[in-house]
Amino acid sequence: MATAGVKEVRTPSLNSTSEPPSLFDGTSRLYISYTCPYAQRVWIIRNYKGLQDKIQLVPIDLQDKPAWYKEKVYPQNKVPSLEHNGKVLGESLDLIKYVDANFEGPSLFPTDPAKREFGEQLISYIDKMTADVYSTFKQDPVQQTCHSFDYLEDALGKFDEDGPFFLGEFSWVDVAYIPFVERFQIVFSEAYKHDITAGRPKLAAWIEELDKVDAYKQTKVNPQEFVEVFKKRFLGQQ
Structure with a gap:
């Protein structure tokens, strides 16, 4: 793959x-x-x-x-x-x-019409999802973001018989979401001591499979550097 x-x-x-x-x-x-x-x-x-x-x-x-x-x-x-x-x-x-x-x-981009339609639906949600998560960082993100990550867990079940990605096969939907989920996973782990994949096995499997995709692995951020930037920007820590 x-x-x-x-x-x-x-x-x-x-x-x-x-x-x-x-x-x-x-x-x-x-x-x-x-x-x-x-x-x-x-x-x-x-x-x-x-x-x-x-x-x-x-x-x-x-x-x-x-x-x-x-x-x-x-x-x-x-x-x-x-x-x-x-x-x-x-x-x-x-x-x-x-x-x-x-x-x-x-x-x-898959040729299956059902997958293309569901892919567009997922893409139409991504800006709301990321905005909702970012808006909680100075409040109670663990509780307030449950619905956002639960949405991803549910979406990953739509075509899970075809594979662990949103449309079963690796697609532009995974590419659109993973840069943000990657950062959210880092932030929740480091700043809030919370695992966003806890109780969400499909989300955990999705991230694990994406980490096997060399095209993505080469683009990942440095977690330590990103956490420092996050703390300064959102938590006011120097």
């Missing part, structure tokens, strides 16, 4: 002192941040489709962005963005679809 990926060395992020790459020279470039869950989505699909040699990864320091990124690449000044065929596109869910449709490699 897991595609054999090319092991990449993470190059330093470009900051305000960095020169831009040779923009619009025909090279396809994916601008990301190593810490951004939205960028991680597109990074995963790039890896899964085996496009490491076709789409160059350009990491940006979000705390010290180079001025040329907004001025010359992506006026919205966010990541991810994709430079391809003389234009720059953004928005992570749109980019997942774009990369899947415009580059070679295994597709992450």
Whole structure:
């Protein structure tokens, strides 16, 4: 199931002192941040489709962005963005679809109409789910997020006869959710001493299977670094 990926060395992020790459020279470039869950989505699909040699990864320091990124690449000044065929596109869910449709490699969109419909339903919920979880961090997240993680547990049972993923097979739905669930699992474990998979065997199995997917494993955040950022941002700890 897991595609054999090319092991990449993470190059330093470009900051305000960095020169831009040779923009619009025909090279396809994916601008990301190593810490951004939205960028991680597109990074995963790039890896899964085996496009490491076709789409160059350009990491940006979000705390010290180079001025040329907004001025010359992506006026919205966010990541991810994709430079391809003389234009720059953004928005992570749109980019997942774009990369899947415009580059070679295994597709992450099932052909089964029932799975496609359920996948769209799950995608339509993801922004609400993540917003609900983030909103509890200064309150009582363990109790207040039960419904969000229970929703995932129930959803993972829909096609579980076909496999441990949301649509049975590994798909764009898993790619859309895992960057956020990865971070939530870290935060709940480290900051609140709680396991979000407790009593949720399907969620536990899903995370375990995703950890076998090399395309995803290469994109995971450093847990210690992420916890430090989280504590400063949400808990006011220095």
